[in-house]
Amino acid sequence: xxxxxxxxxxxxxxxxxxxxxxxxxxxxxxxxxxxxxxxxxxxxxxxxxxxxxxxxxxxxxxxxxxxxxxxxxxxxxxxxxxxxxxxxxxxxxxxxxxxxxxxxxxxxxxxxxxxxxxxxxxxxxxxxxxxxxxxxxxxxxxxxxxxxxxxxxxxxxxxxxxxxxxxxxxxxxxxxxxxxxxxxxxxxxxxxxxxxxxxxxxxxxxxxxxxxxxxxxxxxxxxxxxxxxxxxxxxxxxxxxxxxxxxxxxxxxxxxxxxxxxxxxxxxxxxxxxxxxxxxxxxxxxxx
Amino acid sequence: xxxxxxxxxxxxxxxxxxxxxxxxxxxxxxxxxxxxxxxxxxxxxxxxxxxxxxxxxxxxxxxxxxxxxxxxxxxxxxxxxxxxxxxxxxxxxxxxxxxxxxxxxxxxxxxxxxxxxxxxxxxxxxxxxxxxxxxxxxxxxxxxxxxxxxxxxxxxxxxxxxxxxxxxxxxxxxxxxxxxxxxxxxxxxxxxxxxxxxxxxxxxxxxxxxxxxxxxxxxxxxxxxxxxxxxxxxxxxxxxxxxxxxxxxxxxxxxxxxxxxxxxxxxxxxxxxxxxxxxxxxxxxxxxxxxxxxxxxxxxxxxxxxxxxxxxxxxxxxxxxxxxxxxxxxxxxxxxxxxxxxxxxxxxxxxxxxxxxxxxxxxxxxxxxxxxxxxxxxxxxxxxxxxxxxxxxxxxxxxxxxxxxxxxxxxxxxxxxxxxxxxxxxxxxxxxxxxxxxxxxxxxxxxxxxxxxxxxxxxxxxxxxxxxxxxxxxxxxxxxxxxxxxxxxxxxxxxxxxxxxxxxxxxxxxxxxxxxxxxxxxxxxx
Numbered sequence: 078x079x080x081x082x083x084x085x086x087x088x089x090x091x092x093x094x095x096x097x098x099x100x101x102x103x104x105x106x107x108x109x110x111x112x113x114x115x116x117x118x119x120x121x122x123x124x125x126x127x128x129x130x131x132x133x134x135x136x137x138x139x140x141x142x143x144x145x146x147x148x149x150x151x152x153x154x155x156x157x158x159x160x161x162x163x164x165x166x167x168x169x170x171x172x173x174x175x176x177x178x179x180x181x182x183x184x185x186x187x188x189x190x191x192x193x194x195x196x197x198x199x200x201x202x203x204x205x206x207x208x209x210x211x212x213x214x215x216x217x218x219x220x221x222x223x224x225x226x227x228x229x230x231x232x233x234x235x236x237x238x239x240x241x242x243x244x245x246x247x248x249x250x251x252x253x254x255x256x257x258x259x260x261x262x263x264x265x266x267x268x269x270x271x272x273x274x275x276x277x278x279x280x281x282x283x284x285x286x287x288x289x290x291x292x293x294x295x296x297x298x299x300x301x302x303x304x305x306x307x308x309x310x311x312x313x314x315x316x317x318x319x320x321x322x323x324x325x326x327x328x329x330x331x332x333x334x335x336x337x338x339x340x341x342x343x344x345x346x347x348x349x350x351x352x353x354x355x356x357x358x359x360x361x362x363x364x365x
Numbered sequence: 366x367x368x369x370x371x372x373x374x375x376x377x378x379x380x381x382x383x384x385x386x387x388x389x390x391x392x393x394x395x396x397x398x399x400x401x402x403x404x405x406x407x408x409x410x411x412x413x414x415x416x417x418x419x420x421x422x423x424x425x426x427x428x429x430x431x432x433x434x435x436x437x438x439x440x441x442x443x444x445x446x447x448x449x450x451x452x453x454x455x456x457x458x459x460x461x462x463x464x465x466x467x468x469x470x471x472x473x474x475x476x477x478x479x480x481x482x483x484x485x486x487x488x489x490x491x492x493x494x495x496x497x498x499x500x501x502x503x504x505x506x507x508x509x510x511x512x513x514x515x516x517x518x519x520x521x522x523x524x525x526x527x528x529x530x531x532x533x534x535x536x537x538x539x540x541x542x543x544x545x546x547x548x549x550x551x552x553x554x555x556x557x558x559x560x561x562x563x564x565x566x567x568x569x570x571x572x573x574x575x576x577x578x579x580x581x582x583x584x585x586x587x588x589x590x591x592x593x594x595x596x597x598x599x600x601x602x603x604x605x606x607x608x609x610x611x612x613x614x615x616x617x618x619x620x621x622x623x624x625x626x627x628x629x630x631x632x633x634x635x636x637x638x639x640x641x642x643x644x645x646x647x648x649x650x651x652x653x654x655x656x657x658x659x660x661x662x663x664x665x666x667x668x669x670x671x672x673x674x675x676x677x678x679x680x681x682x683x684x685x686x687x688x689x690x691x692x693x694x695x696x697x698x699x700x701x702x703x704x705x706x707x708x709x710x711x712x713x714x715x716x717x718x719x720x721x722x723x724x725x726x727x728x729x730x731x732x733x734x735x736x737x738x739x740x741x742x743x744x745x746x747x748x749x750x751x752x753x754x755x756x757x758x759x760x761x762x763x764x765x766x767x768x769x770x771x772x773x774x775x776x777x778x779x780x781x782x783x784x785x786x787x788x789x790x791x792x793x794x795x796x797x798x799x800x801x802x803x804x805x806x807x808x809x810x811x812x813x814x815x816x817x818x819x820x821x822x823x824x825x826x827x828x829x830x831x832x833x834x835x836x837x838x839x840x841x842x843x844x845x846x847x848x849x850x851x852x853x854x855x856x857x858x859x860x861x862x863x864x865x866x867x868x869x870x871x872x873x874x875x876x877x878x879x880x881x882x883x884x885x886x887x888x889x890x891x
Contacts, residue, residue: 178825206780217794220787274789315787316854360824362784362794362849 162190169349174227177356184356191357194350198342207361212319212337217361220317223247224306225365231355237341238309246341249309254293255332262289267328273302273314274322380632380650386660387600387670399597401523402660404506405516409679418494419503427548430555434458439840440804447557453841459765460841462802471761475754482750484612486742487697488619492606492672498598499672501549501591502658505542512538516655542592543584550583596659600670610669615700616744618737620673622653622664622695623703625710626730628718645720646694652684653677653695663695691730702735709733771807772800773870773879783887789854791887797846799870801838807874809836813850815866816885817858821850852888863888 084091085103092101107115126132129141165186169177177183195207202213209215214222223233233247240246254263262285268277269286277283290302297310304312311319319337320330343351358364386400434444434457441448446455454461454469461468483490492499512534513519525531554576555563566572590598599606613619624645631644647664654662656677659670663677681695708714709731710723723731778794786792801807812833813819822830824847838844856863868881 184825204781206778208781208784215781215784217781217784218786218792312787316785316789317787360847362792362824363786 162186165190166349169352174231174352174355177352178227178359184360187353187356188360190350191353191355194346194354195357198346199354202339207358211321212335214319214337215317216358217363218317219363219365220312220315221306221363221365222304222309222311222319225359225363227355227359227364229306230358230364231351233339234351234354234358235341235343237339239336239338240341243341243344247309249297250336251297251310251334253333258289258293258331260332263328263331264324266290266294267324267331270302270313270327271322271324274316277324379652380648381652381655383651383654385654385657385662385665387596387668388662388665400660402596402658403516403519403523403655404658404676405655405680406510407656407676407679409682411675411679415494415503415674415676419500422495422497422500423504427552430552430560436460437804437840439806441559443559445556446559449557460802460804462800465768468761468765471757475757475761478750478754478757480609481612482747482754484609485614485617485746485750487673488613488617489606489609489671489673492599492609493674496605496672498590498603499674501545501587502595504545505591505595506658508541508545509538512541539588539592542588545591546584546587547580549587550580553583554579596670599659599672606669606672614746615704616741618697618699619667620663620671620675620678620695621698621700621703622666623693623698623706624664625703625707625718626720626723627664627694628720643720645718646685646690648684648688650684652680656680690728697737699737699741702737705735769877769879770802770875771870771872771877771879772802773811773868773881774798774800775868775881775883777883777886785887786851790851791854791885791889792849792851793885793887795848795850795868795883797848797868798843799836799838799846800843801840803875804841805874806840807838807872809838810834810871810873811836811848812869812871813866814869814880815862816850816852817862818856819850819852819866819885821848823848850885852885854889856888 085101088103090103090105093104095102126139127141128143129145130138131141132139165183168180168183169187172180172183177187195203196205199207203209203216204213207216214220219225221229223229223238232245236243236245236247238247239249258266265282265286266289267286268279268282269290271277272283272286290298291300294302297308298304298313299310302313304310316322318326320326320335342354346354386402429445430443432444433442434455435442436455440453440460441455443455444457446453448455452463480491509519513522522531522534551567554567558576563572563576567576594602624647627645627647629643629645630647630649632649651662653664654677656679657663658674658676659672661668661670663671675697678695678697682692685692685694706723707718710718710720712719712722723734725731774797776796776798778796782793784792784794797811799809799811810833813821820830820832821834822828823834823836826834828834830851834848836844836846850866852863864885866883866885868883869878870880871878
């Protein structure tokens with residue numbers, strides 16, 4: 078670059094003195110509209126930085142004459158959103174579950190709100206699709222340990238299962254039959270139970286198991302092995318298994334039963350959220 | 366600088382001594398300030414046609430939103446409505462949903478071919494007659510003339526020092542321009558909401574903020590483009606003219622000064638003619654220059670500023686009538702015709718233009734002159750554009766007339782993909798969306814095709830589980846339903862039979878139907 082100002086011959090305009098390989102830059106003025114826009118931008122920037130939070134200080138920033146804050150905006154918007162929900166929340170608090178489900182709008186709101194609460198509180202055990210996993214019940218199916226009616230689900234959610242600090246929690250305990258029965262007796266009864274849904278080849282074991290079942294298991298699981306929702310004893314004759322359906326898995330569960338627990342959510346989430354969760358879980362396809 | 370045009374009278378023609386503002390020979394440098402143009406009022410065929418076009422286009426623009434069209438109680442009764450909030454476009458009997466927006470794309474393709482077609486036949490006709498910029502500048506000029514007078518009075522006023530008279534005229538002119546701007550912006554917003562309702566809330570000050578912002582922006586753009594910037598918009602801002610210039614060929618009609626009959630220019634002086642001076646038809650009266658809204662002299666040939674508004678043709682024809690010459694010294698002509706006539710006047714470009722070669726002994730134009738004939742329009746380029754334009758148009762029309770106003774969309778549950786029930790059967794969940802695109806409530810029937818042992822149930826409902834479900838679908842809405850399909854255990858069949866099936870939707874009200882092919886997951890096999 079050279080400092081070589083001169084008048085360009087073709088245009089008659091002076092050059093800036095900048096030259097690149099013989100190409101010189103003409104010193105044309107900026108168009109007036111451009112210059113005016115530029116000045117307007119400067120004035121705008123000054124006014125803006127006075128009116129709005131702009132200049133960084135040591136620990137904070139200038140607040141601006143208008144006192145604007147985007148956090149206040151967010152807080153206001155959230156408060157307004159809560160206000161919009163208030164009527165629905167009140168209705169859910171006031172009405173019994175059956176009425177909530179019967180009201181199309183209220184049901185839609187409850188499912189939506191319950192779904193949101195589910196994603197925060199429940200998916201850790203029951204999974205994002207409420208599909209459960211070994212030891213954690215699938216909430217989409219029609220098999221319920223403690224009942225699938227609205228009120229049953231509500232009670233389970235409110236007080237939990239085997240949750241010591243809630244006096245009304247749902248409690249049942251299957252004895253450790255490993256201490257009571259001999260290993261082959263456990264195998265026989267496990268074969269019998271497995272045979273209820275999947276035909277087993279060991280007919281002698283099934284026959285032996287029938288007797289053992291009647292003496293030890295029928296009290297809770299019923300003579301027909303259909304279980305009892307009052308006691309939380311599972312139906313042994315259906316296709317849904319919490320801890321697996323093979324003879325070995327059933328035998329393990331008889332020998333030393335795993336017993337899941339669920340917290341009582343009522344105290345934590347409050348009545349409205351529990352009702353919303355109830356309607357949501359009930360809507361998943363297995364509600365009775 | 367002349368305050369007014371110097372007018373010379375001879376042969377009863379007003380001859381104006383003036384140089385075109387945007388003369389091609391003295392094109393201004395890039396940074397020069399704009400010179401004002403004071404177009405004189407023109408009269409004649411093309412001016413009348415332009416008044417008509419202006420009246421029709423403005424009437425269409427301002428009145429369309431107020432046309433009513435009864436669509437029953439479940440849809441708006443405005444004939445043309447772009448309902449962005451509810452994602453509907455209404456155009457008389459046609460209702461377009463967002464997923465049918467390809468109709469708009471089709472219309473844009475048609476507009477493209479239409480532009481090619483029109484441009485290849487009549488050049489920049491869009492610019493000269495129908496472009497909103499042209500129409501609104503014309504409208505603004507009407508106001509200017511009514512208040513400040515015609516060309517000479519306006520030039521005088523412009524150079525006069527400020528007085529009460531000038532102030533009153535200028536303020537009232539700009540006030541009316543701004544009012545037109547407000548009305549222009551005001552009309553625009555009515556295309557997006559129910560016009561009478563919006564008008565009422567607009568004047569009472571409780572219309573949505575965006576309505577006022579839109580009106581304000583359009584007021585400013587209309588005022589600035591139509592009143593202040595005028596021809597600069599066409600020359601410097603608009604890409605359209607450059608695109609159109611690429612579509613012209615030697616057979617396109619453009620506004621042409623026929624110098625083969627006009628040159629050499631005389632002042633029409635009888636004395637000179639009597640002395641034997643050989644003169645062309647142009648009497649150099651500059652009538653064509655003073656009427657030009659773009660400030661050019663058409664006699665300098667085709668120029669990028671020319672919007673082919675044809676007002677110079679009107680001006681020149683008036684003069685030709687007065688001096689008893691044939692019309693068409695400035696005319697719509699093709700380059701091919703022009704060149705052929707030019708060759709005639711110059712003996713194949715070997716000598717200067719000799720008017721005698723194109724005029725008969727009686728002073729009339731020679732019969733050897735080429736004139737435009739309608740047959741010259743039918744050339745391959747025009748026919749191809751016409752064909753493409755018509756093909757897209759017919760395609761749109763056929764699909765529009767045969768389109769279904771019913772659509773079935775199915776979204777399969779993916780989490781969980783399937784659920785095993787206590788009796789061992791497998792259940793899949795689907796969200797069914799029924800799009801009822803007419804403003805009438807319809808009774809429909811959804812059934813399963815394939816997956817022979819399966820049944821389904823809709824939640825929540827008291828309909829029994831079965832292979833057919835009934836739905837009442839609300840008018841002009843997409844209604845979602847949750848459907849569970851259940852397949853009992855130990856069903857035998859091929860993979861296709863157990864995994865693929867269809868939802869069939871039948872509408873009993875209007876007799877339409879739709880099918881959605883779906884998948885079924887989770888079937889266990891030995």
